[in-house]
Amino acid sequence: MEIYDLFPNxxxxxxxxxxxxxVGLYIIGMSIYTLFVFKFYRFLASKDIFEFDxxxxxxxxxxxxxVVLHTAFYxxxxxxxxxxxxxxxFATFTVLLSFLAPDRPFSDILxxxxxxxxxxxxxxxxxxxxxxxxxxxxxxxVLGIFIVNVSFFQTSESFEVLGQASDNRESILYYLxxxxxxxxxxxxxxxxxxDIKNVVRRHTGASTRAATPVEASVD
Numbered sequence: 001m002e003i004y005d006l007f008p009n010x011x012x013x014x015x016x017x018x019x020x021x022x023v024g025l026y027i028i029g030m031s032i033y034t035l036f037v038f039k040f041y042r043f044l045a046s047k048d049i050f051e052f053d054x055x056x057x058x059x060x061x062x063x064x065x066x067v068v069l070h071t072a073f074y075x076x077x078x079x080x081x082x083x084x085x086x087x088x089x090f091a092t093f094t095v096l097l098s099f100l101a102p103d104r105p106f107s108d109i110l111x112x113x114x115x116x117x118x119x120x121x122x123x124x125x126x127x128x129x130x131x132x133x134x135x136x137x138x139x140x141x142v143l144g145i146f147i148v149n150v151s152f153f154q155t156s157e158s159f160e161v162l163g164q165a166s167d168n169r170e171s172i173l174y175y176l177x178x179x180x181x182x183x184x185x186x187x188x189x190x191x192x193x194x195d196i197k198n199v200v201r202r203h204t205g206a207s208t209r210a211a212t213p214v215e216a217s218v219d
Contacts (some may be wrong), residue, residue, distance in 0.1 A: 041135035102157035106164040114175045
């Protein structure tokens with residue numbers, strides 16, 4: 001059997017290149033997107049966005065001063081850096097939703113994007129496993145739809161929807177402020193609950209130690 005019998009149309013390097021070029025582009029694009037989603041959803045679903053660990057400062061010189069400075073820097077991160085982070089989360093989900101539902105009003109897309117981000121942040125303070133699952137549903141849904149039906153995405157209409165952002169600047173600001181206030185409320189509530197748990201744990205431990213000699217004397 002000759003090679004012509006196996007490949008009657010013949011083998012051509014140019015044809016192979018034209019055939020494999022879109023495959024390579026798809027692989028590169030999907031790899032970049034999945035890596036972005038992986039980093040994005042883990043960051044969004046983390047309870048502690050900024051590290052706050054003063055225990056490593058206890059052995060240093062002037063630990064009290066270092067703890068105060070570390071605490072001030074930590075608060076500054078939430079005051080100045082977190083608004084940028086929140087805007088990035090909000091903008092990312094707004095773009096994803098505009099591609100999934102280009103026929104919906106931009107105001108509805110903003111509302112849903114805020115609701116999604118807010119739900120993920122609330123879940124992060126309950127259990128990070130749940131928040132991770134929520135954070136990756138929408139991005140991977142976009143990827144799944146793209147794989148099954150590329151023609152589903154109407155890029156021009158999606159960009160037209162995103163072009164309405166300038167007409168909704170006030171709503172975007174209100175939503176962003178709400179997201180920042182929500183994060184601060186969750187953070188303060190988390191610290192308050194942790195303090196209560198520590199007090200209860202110490203009280204329970206003290207009660208257990210106090211009851212042990214009595215039990216021993218009875219025996």
